[in-house]
Amino acid sequence: MIEVIPAIDIIGGRCVRLTEGDFRSIKIYDASPIDMAKRFEDTGLRRLHIVDLDGAKVGHPANLTVLELIASSTGLTVDFGGGIKTDDDLAAVFDAGASMASIGSVAARSPEVLERWLADHGGKRILLGADARDGRVAIDGWQTETELEIISFLRGWFDKGVKQAFVTDISKDGGLAGPGFELYESIISELPELRLIASGGVSKMEDIERLDAAGCSGVIVGKAIYEGRIELKELSKYAG
Numbered sequence: 410m411i412e413v414i415p416a417i418d419i420i421g422g423r424c425v426r427l428t429e430g431d432f433r434s435i436k437i438y439d440a441s442p443i444d445m446a447k448r449f450e451d452t453g454l455r456r457l458h459i460v461d462l463d464g465a466k467v468g469h470p471a472n473l474t475v476l477e478l479i480a481s482s483t484g485l486t487v488d489f490g491g492g493i494k495t496d497d498d499l500a501a502v503f504d505a506g507a508s509m510a511s512i513g514s515v516a517a518r519s520p521e522v523l524e525r526w527l528a529d530h531g532g533k534r535i536l537l538g539a540d541a542r543d544g545r546v547a548i549d550g551w552q553t554e555t556e557l558e559i560i561s562f563l564r565g566w567f568d569k570g571v572k573q574a575f576v577t578d579i580s581k582d583g584g585l586a587g588p589g590f591e592l593y594e595s596i597i598s599e600l601p602e603l604r605l606i607a608s609g610g611v612s613k614m615e616d617i618e619r620l621d622a623a624g625c626s627g628v629i630v631g632k633a634i635y636e637g638r639i640e641l642k643e644l645s646k647y648a649g
Contacts, residue, residue, distance in 0.1 A: 411621035413647040414456040415449045416631035419472045446479045452641045453648025461491025473505045480506020488536045513538035514548040532572035542579040575606035597624045
């Protein structure tokens, strides 16, 4: 069964959501990140995906205090990403309580650094984040587009020890119009052994069920929860 992974995106210590990665489209929600994390845990969910949008923008983690509070007040398995560029950044994220570090831009810009991190920490603690727009990888919090083709990019890192990756179809993210099913199906067809986590566009339970049927190992759900499109009680069937 697919694993449902709720998302908390953070700017200024608050829960927010963007549409298609555009910082001008920010929507702030009333619930605090810590309260939301506890609600997810109370539902029976076991994973949490935290995106430090401040960190992604400035180039180093900026909301580690929030991570520490969530890690210390819940039993959730947390992956944390946003601005992790250096060995010190990675150490700080792990020290603050993250079980996994989500790495995106470094994989494209400084592959030798990620190769060293994989050697030091193993594929279970590194979660590759591959954000795609029109089949190409985008980095820097989706602000910079590259010429890297998404499936080739994933294949290269799988061969180097990456075991799991979440792929965000940026054109779908925050739009509540459905995930990029064709993208995920093509990745699974080419890389069936990669633990693929879908991200972006989930708007209803049927989307999760279709991703499960397609073979995704996980799905990140954010805006649909905050907007009330999916009730937490509906996700209890996916509790670990």
